[in-house]
Amino acid sequence: MSLERRQFLKIMGTTAAGAGMLGAFRFLEKGEATQILGSGNPNQKWVFLVNTYNCVGCGMCVRACKLENEIPYNAPVSRTWVERYVELNSGKVLADSPMAARDGFTADNPMGKTVNPADITKAFFVPKLCNQCEKPPCVQNCPVGATFSTKEGIVLVDRTWCIGCGYCIMSCPYGVRFFHPVYHVAEKCTWCYHRITKGLKPACVFACPFGARQIGNPQDLNDPVTKTIATQRVAVLKDEYGTKPQVFYLGLDRIVR
Amino acid sequence: MSHVWRPLYVVLGIVAAILIARFFVVPPQFGVWERGYMYGWHNKAAETWWANFRVGYKGREYCKDCHPDNYNKIMASPHKIIECEDCHGPAIGHPDNPPKLEIIKSRLLCLRCHTKLPYPTSLRSQLPGFLNPDEHNPGIECVSCHDPHSPVLGGK
Incomplete structure (x- = not known):
């Protein structure tokens, strides 16, 4: 196959035009996106501390979460929940969380x-609650880019963009995500993003x-939560998954899954 | 020769059509930041949407000006660790709509903490409470005798 000079130039021209078009419609690149999106406050990240010794299982947190975040109160889904672990002398472990502990634990009936x-x-x-992983598998798995990490490390879902495929729900090792019964999109704990961004x-x-539940800023070394995490013996859930969870537990036990 | 190139033009046309469609379909605030394409997706519009979500729980400072009696009473009692809205529900809209917040008088509300559970490594076992709440004045609401804002009978 021989190529005439004129034809060759024509093809080159078309290719160049095509490449130009690609340039016009390309995605925001890393640096550009940062410029447009704003870098936020580089000194603000979020970290959560749960002191299991102090939790009495009253379930007030679950009730508050559902009412604050408009999660249907009687639907069997919740952004946060409280689990009860009872280990018997026989070695048997009883664990439960009826209705996500929305009504607390009012009887000794594990x-x-x-x-x-x-x-x-x-x-x-x-x-x-959501661990707001530093390496969130749910963000990695979303096929449409509807879920993302903010600069402060909070993983959010775009309700207008989520197609409801459920990949993120399957990929979360902590079982935090669920389908919102009203909006039919993936729903998750945001550490009340609307509250923490307002200083609440x-x-x-x-x-x-x-x-029993505290939130802090790991960038601030004087933050009491940061100090506790730095100096006390804390643990995270399912460290072996490599997700780098940002919820730290005091008093975690091997029977906790 | 043209029949050889025609498929190429078709492919180029499809690519161009997809890019043009994407230009209109993908919101302008989609992007990716330094963390790269694995975890660095970003969507400013959704971030703003979540940041602007309505705040339901206002905190006891919001209650105190109109309800100073109850505020002062509970702040002087062992129940001061409990927020007003824990039992009364979120104050959003109150006092316009709803004009009154709910008052839960169920025993089950109190038993969230005051059923004594024999769980040695949990703070729960140290709270004042009943191993068998059904044996303590069954059928009567706790608030018949105990003021939740000042729960200890006969003063603090």
Whole structure:
């Protein structure tokens, strides 16, 4: 196949025009996006501390979360929940969270069973919420870019853009995401983004009478939460997944899943 | 030769059409920042939307000017650690709409903390409460005797 000079130039011209068009419609590149989106406050990140010793399982946090974030109160879904763990002398572990502990734990009936107090080795409550992972699998998995991390490390969902495929719900190792019963899109805990950006505490932190839930700024070394995480023996959930979760627990136990 | 090039033009046309469609479909605030294409997606419009979500819980400072009696009473009691809105619900819209916040008188509200659960490593076991709440004046609301704003009978 021989190519005439004129034809060759024509093809080159078309290719160049095509490349030019690509340039016109390309996605915002890294630096450009930062410029347009604004860098935010580089000294502001968020980190969460849960003191399981202080949690009494009253469920006020779950109630506050549902009412604050307009999650249908009677739907069996919740952005946050409290789990009860009861380990018996036999080694058997009973764990439950009826209705996400929206109404608290008002009876000693783990998993509906009656337990003799003398049989209990240890028993405690563990509040759970979105870990706002530094490496969020839900963000990585979203096929349409509807979910993203903000500069401060909060993972949000764009309700207008989510197609409801559920990949993120499947990929979250912590089971935090669910379908919103009204909007039919992926829904998740935002650490009350609308509150923390206004200097308020998340609804669950606000509602907890015992200080079991706290939020802080890891960039601020004088922040009491940051100090606790730096100096106390804290643990995270499912570290082995490599998601770098940002919820730190005091008093976590191997039986917590 | 033209029949050889025709498919190329078709492909180029499709690519151009997709790019043009994307120009109109993708919101202008979509982007990616330094963290790259794996975790660095960003959407300023959605971030703003979430930041502007309405705030439901106002905090007890919002309550105190109109309800100084209850405010002062609870602040002097062991119940001062409990926010007003924990039991009364979020104050959003109040006092315009709703003019009155709910007052839950159910025993179950109190039992969220005051059922004694024998869980040794949890603060729950140290709270004042009843192992068998049904044996303590069953069928009567707690508020018949105890003022939730000052719960200890006979003063603090």
